[in-house]
Amino acid sequence: MAEAQTQLLDKIEYPRDLRKLSEKELPDVCTELRNYIIREVSSNPGHFGASLGVIELTVALHYVYQTPYDQLVWDVGHQAYGHKILTGRRKKFHTNRRIGGISGFPKIAESEFDAFGVGHSSTSISAALGLMLAAKIKGETDRKVVAIIGDGAMTGGMAFEGLNNAATSNSDILVILNDNNMAIDPAVGGLNNYLVQMQTSPAYNRLKSDVWKILGKLNKVGPKARQVLQQHQHALKSVLLRNSNLFESFGFRYFGPVDGHDVNAMVKILSDLRNIEGPKLLHVITKKGKGFAPAEENATKWHAAPGKFDIRTGEVFVDMPLKPSAPKYQDVFGKTIVELAEKNEKIAAITPAMPTGCSLNLMMQKMPERTFDVGIAEQHAVTFAAGLAANNLVPFCNIYSSFMQRSYDQIIHDVALQNLNVVLCLDRAGLVGADGATHHGVFDLAFLRNIPNLTVSAPMDEIDLRNLMYTAQLPDMGPFSIRYPRGKGVHVEWDVPFSEIPVGKGKEIAQGTDVAVLSIGHPGNFVKEATETLNNENISVQHYDMRFVKPLDTEILDSVLAKFDKVITVEDGVINGGFGSAVMEYLMEKGYSGKFKRLGIPDRFIDQGTPEELYRECGFDSDGICWEIRDMI
Numbered sequence: 001m002a003e004a005q006t007q008l009l010d011k012i013e014y015p016r017d018l019r020k021l022s023e024k025e026l027p028d029v030c031t032e033l034r035n036y037i038i039r040e041v042s043s044n045p046g047h048f049g050a051s052l053g054v055i056e057l058t059v060a061l062h063y064v065y066q067t068p069y070d071q072l073v074w075d076v077g078h079q080a081y082g083h084k085i086l087t088g089r090r091k092k093f094h095t096n097r098r099i100g101g102i103s104g105f106p107k108i109a110e111s112e113f114d115a116f117g118v119g120h121s122s123t124s125i126s127a128a129l130g131l132m133l134a135a136k137i138k139g140e141t142d143r144k145v146v147a148i149i150g151d152g153a154m155t156g157g158m159a160f161e162g163l164n165n166a167a168t169s170n171s172d173i174l175v176i177l178n179d180n181n182m183a184i185d186p187a188v189g190g191l192n193n194y195l196v197q198m199q200t201s202p203a204y205n206r207l208k209s210d211v212w213k214i215l216g217k218l219n220k221v222g223p224k225a226r227q228v229l230q231q232h233q234h235a236l237k238s239v240l241l242r243n244s245n246l247f248e249s250f251g252f253r254y255f256g257p258v259d260g261h262d263v264n265a266m267v268k269i270l271s272d273l274r275n276i277e278g279p280k281l282l283h284v285i286t287k288k289g290k291g292f293a294p295a296e297e298n299a300t301k302w303h304a305a306p307g308k309f310d311i312r313t314g315e316v317f318v319d320m321p322l323k324p325s326a327p328k329y330q331d332v333f334g335k336t337i338v339e340l341a342e343k344n345e346k347i348a349a350i351t352p353a354m355p356t357g358c359s360l361n362l363m364m365q366k367m368p369e370r371t372f373d374v375g376i377a378e379q380h381a382v383t384f385a386a387g388l389a390a391n392n393l394v395p396f397c398n399i400y401s402s403f404m405q406r407s408y409d410q411i412i413h414d415v416a417l418q419n420l421n422v423v424l425c426l427d428r429a430g431l432v433g434a435d436g437a438t439h440h441g442v443f444d445l446a447f448l449r450n451i452p453n454l455t456v457s458a459p460m461d462e463i464d465l466r467n468l469m470y471t472a473q474l475p476d477m478g479p480f481s482i483r484y485p486r487g488k489g490v491h492v493e494w495d496v497p498f499s500e501i502p503v504g505k506g507k508e509i510a511q512g513t514d515v516a517v518l519s520i521g522h523p524g525n526f527v528k529e530a531t532e533t534l535n536n537e538n539i540s541v542q543h544y545d546m547r548f549v550k551p552l553d554t555e556i557l558d559s560v561l562a563k564f565d566k567v568i569t570v571e572d573g574v575i576n577g578g579f580g581s582a583v584m585e586y587l588m589e590k591g592y593s594g595k596f597k598r599l600g601i602p603d604r605f606i607d608q609g610t611p612e613e614l615y616r617e618c619g620f621d622s623d624g625i626c627w628e629i630r631d632m633i
């Protein structure tokens with residue numbers, strides 16, 4: 001399958017080296033680059049299928065455009081491995097997504113070839129338009145800017161806001177729509193249907209081929225006229241096809257669909273487009289996972305490599321646990337929502353394009369009529385949930401914490417203000433690991449706790465996750481948020497009968513006298529470990545798992561106030577304005593004057609690493625907690 005040859009790749013450190021090669025050599029460059037990525041990702045797993053799908057596009061773009069002067073903006077950026085390798089980062093590529101290594105996404109601070117930092121979807125057109133118009137204002141009228149956006153990312157509302165603005169702007173922006181008919185899961189929605197139809201509709205294709213025929217006939221005129229016509233054939237085609245598709249109607253000149261795996265054809269069309277003025281969209285058809293059969297066959301599984309794998313067979317190497325291990329939180333969510341929905345027919349569930357990621361695919365299979373994948377549309381997802389709730393359903397809206405940042409106004413204006421019983425489930429809350437700063441879900445506690453009517457909760461383990469989900473769907477609960485982390489919980493036996501958790505009530509985990517530690521969510525388990533370590537040193541810790549940031553358990557807080565002059569809070573969210581701040585506000589207002597320390601994410605962005613490395617870096621792994629307690633007493 002993948003071969004180790006890097007003869008041509010060895011000649012390329014930067015795109016200027018690529019541009020010295022002949023066009024004939026480009027298909028071989030693509031083969032080498034593709035095999036190189038397969039080999040690297042097989043030993044250092046990361047995003048996979050999307051990069052394999054844009055190899056030819058990546059090579060053609062750097063061949064035609066004068067990068068870094070000309071600027072490429074990759075949407076999401078999970079497809080940019082080829083771009084990284086061709087732009088001076090091949091030697092560092094083995095550090096991809098590792099602590100201290102290169103980021104899995106384009107990042108301005110990492111390379112002058114990364115024109116714009118990405119990670120969250122659908123930003124590329126807006127950013128490219130900004131870059132383009134800034135260049136123009138500065139007088140750099142020869143600078144070109146290209147946004148490369150997938151069909152999934154194109155479903156995000158922001159992409160349409162960008163298109164809408166760019167269409168009437170006086171700019172030469174090129175948007176490349178990389179259409180592989182996939183997001184992480186299969187692409188969904190009207191736009192997806194439309195794009196499929198564009199490729200397959202006989203009427204549209206007839207119109208297109210008629211236009212090409214007319215152009216062909218016109219080319220039979222004399223040499224001078226032919227030269228003029230050739231120069232203007234794209235414009236002519238565009239005029240003839242105007243209003244024949246969505247993008248043309250928007251005001252973009254539309255080109256395509258073209259085969260995105262023919263690198264020489266891509267070079268040709270990009271060379272033409274480079275010289276055409278005004279906003280343009282090139283529709284490129286690609287295959288996600290191209291060149292690695294298992295990834296072509298199961299693009300969802302290979303969106304990111306599921307582990308280290310054999311490049312010949314695609315077999316994934318998994319460490320078999322010696323004893324049964326705890327489930328992932330996401331699977332507890334997925335199985336529990338099915339159980340709850342079987343009992344309560346008012347329950348519906350929503351995901352913006354992450355059914356596999358949050359395990360809502362389980363409910364989707366069993367109850368498709370009550371489970372909605374709305375595409376990459378977090379804002380819509382929340383307001384749609386509010387609509388369902390306004391007509392008396394109980395929607396569970398599951399959104400990764402960092403993507404929930406998109407929905408802030410919708411949570412306030414559409415859910416909380418109307419006191420609707422929407423259950424917001426924030427998966428991937430806390431430090432997620434290898435995806436790094438763009439994806440850490442560290443802001444939600446701080447941005448949710450100030451919203452009136454909203455209950456803000458976080459389970460310390462899977463059993464509490466189940467029970468919080470059970471509690472949230474009971475009548476008249478109002479807006480209810482539940483946040484939980486990426487990865488595994490702590491209990492092998494988690495599938496216990498449901499029991500209601502009183503809203504605003506925490507739980508005593510350990511009794512002690514020297515210091516009170518109040519934790520929220522999964523890091524309570526780090527405190528538990530620290531407590532056991534310190535017990536051996538005769539330091540006794542009173543530990544509460546608070547479970548709710550809002551309402552806070554004031555009974556616990558009053559008792560802490562009465563008994564302790566040393567208090568530590570622990571959370572996997574930002575320290576500023578988060579759970580610890582909420583506790584501090586309460587205690588200070590009640591006259592607490594003892595020692596107080598908040599542990600959590602400091603006021604800076606945290607890069608990638610394993611979660612354990614990052615907990616340590618932030619000082620709230622069990623060692624860090626022990627250290628703080630020893631220091632305080």
Ligand SMILES: Cc1ncc(C[n+]2csc(CCOP(=O)(O)OP(=O)(O)O)c2C)c(N)n1
Pocket residue numbers: 050053076078079119120121149150151152153154178180182183184288352353354376378403406
């Ligand atoms: C705001 C936001 N929501 C969700 C995601 C998660 N996500 C990353 S890639 C992706 C699918 C993107 O599909 P597409 O743009 O078509 O790219 P492809 O992987 O098919 O190349 C999703 C849903 C994200 N990065 N940002």
Ligand SMILES: CC(=O)[C@@H](O)[C@H](O)COP(=O)(O)O
Pocket residue numbers: 076078119184303304357428432435486
């Ligand atoms: C690029 C992107 O946003 C997703 O692919 C994300 O990396 C998925 O994260 P999980 O692996 O936690 O589902």
Ligand SMILES: [Mg+2]
Pocket residue numbers: 150151152153178179180181182183187
């Ligand atoms: Mg796609």
